[in-house]
Amino acid sequence: RMEEDLADKLRPGWLERWQIDSSQLTLGDMIGMGAFGLVTQASLALPTGQRTVAAKMIRFNDKLCYQDFYRETAILTVIHEEKGYNPRKSNIIQLFGFNITSNPKCLILEYASEGNLLNFLRQKKNKLHYLLYFAIDITQALGHLKDLRISHRDVAARNVLITEQNIAKLGDFGLARDVYNTAQYIPVNHQGQERRLPLKWMAIESLLHLQFSCESDLWSFGVLLWEIVTGGTDPMYGNTPQPTCQQLVEILQQGIRLDMPAECPPDLYVIMTSCWSEDPTARPNPEEIRENLIREQEKLN
Numbered sequence: 001r002m003e004e005d006l007a008d009k010l011r012p013g014w015l016e017r018w019q020i021d022s023s024q025l026t027l028g029d030m031i032g033m034g035a036f037g038l039v040t041q042a043s044l045a046l047p048t049g050q051r052t053v054a055a056k057m058i059r060f061n062d063k064l065c066y067q068d069f070y071r072e073t074a075i076l077t078v079i080h081e082e083k084g085y086n087p088r089k090s091n092i093i094q095l096f097g098f099n100i101t102s103n104p105k106c107l108i109l110e111y112a113s114e115g116n117l118l119n120f121l122r123q124k125k126n127k128l129h130y131l132l133y134f135a136i137d138i139t140q141a142l143g144h145l146k147d148l149r150i151s152h153r154d155v156a157a158r159n160v161l162i163t164e165q166n167i168a169k170l171g172d173f174g175l176a177r178d179v180y181n182t183a184q185y186i187p188v189n190h191q192g193q194e195r196r197l198p199l200k201w202m203a204i205e206s207l208l209h210l211q212f213s214c215e216s217d218l219w220s221f222g223v224l225l226w227e228i229v230t231g232g233t234d235p236m237y238g239n240t241p242q243p244t245c246q247q248l249v250e251i252l253q254q255g256i257r258l259d260m261p262a263e264c265p266p267d268l269y270v271i272m273t274s275c276w277s278e279d280p281t282a283r284p285n286p287e288e289i290r291e292n293l294i295r296e297q298e299k300l301n
């Protein structure tokens with residue numbers, strides 16, 4: 001079952017249109033693995049020649065990971081089938097297609113040679129000035145999703161991929177995404193179903209009502225900025241490293257937010273906290289954030 005807002009946007013025949021035959025694909029080295037997913041490097045035969053891609057597979061035939069896989073493919077096709085869409089210029093990971101009939105089912109995506117942003121940050125090789133380019137890239141992706149009224153639901157450094165040209169791209173549109181880091185997805189019981197949710201990246205309304213929107217993505221983007229400034233530190237509220245959903249709601253309702261990191265320019269912290277307004281409509285839009293970030297970056301030069 002697809003969320004209604006998404007089902008509305010799918011064009012007829014999308015499943016067939018993006019189907020890739022197993023014979024076009026040669027699997028290579030494993031890139032990542034988790035409880036739900038497995039990602040390998042692969043080579044895809046295209047009319048223009050061989051292309052290195054990432055093949056994302058589902059290991060288990062679990063219902064929830066199937067839903068996530070389906071959601072990811074659906075969203076990516078909606079984005080890619082939009083009139084005038086240019087995947088080369090976009091900050092969203094490119095979709096080549098999928099094999100939904102194979103076992104395991106497989107999603108074929110652009111290969112990002114530099115891996116995910118969280119690992120990149122933790123290597124601490126780059127200055128903040130340079131890292132802010134990645135944040136600026138992602139505001140572009142969020143602006144695009146906002147135009148399409150699609151929410152990502154898991155904006156976080158672990159789900160941003162860095163290409164060979166050092167461009168940041170938003171990836172992992174499904175929940176089959178604990179490939180790099182399982183600990184951040186906390187089991188939460190919702191209407192008798194256990195879901196694993198990235199609590200510390202979630203907006204207050206998402207924690208309270210599982211409401212996700214472009215505005216809740218913007219909250220998560222604020223946490224992503226915090227990750228960038230702190231070199232990929234695990235977000236922490238006071239001295240509760242892994243709060244429960246209830247604890248986190250209480251913390252946020254008291255007006256407590258992630259602290260200003262020691263190394264953070266105060267104006268950059270103002271941008272972050274604007275993302276964490278309790279009222280979703282009070283949060284800035286991606287274009288405003290983008291302009292503000294460019295201004296901050298110029299100051300750092």
Ligand code: ADE
Nearest residue numbers: 031039054109110111112
């Ligand atoms: N493209 C899509 N997912 C990827 C991953 N996990 N690593 C590298 N490139 C990717």
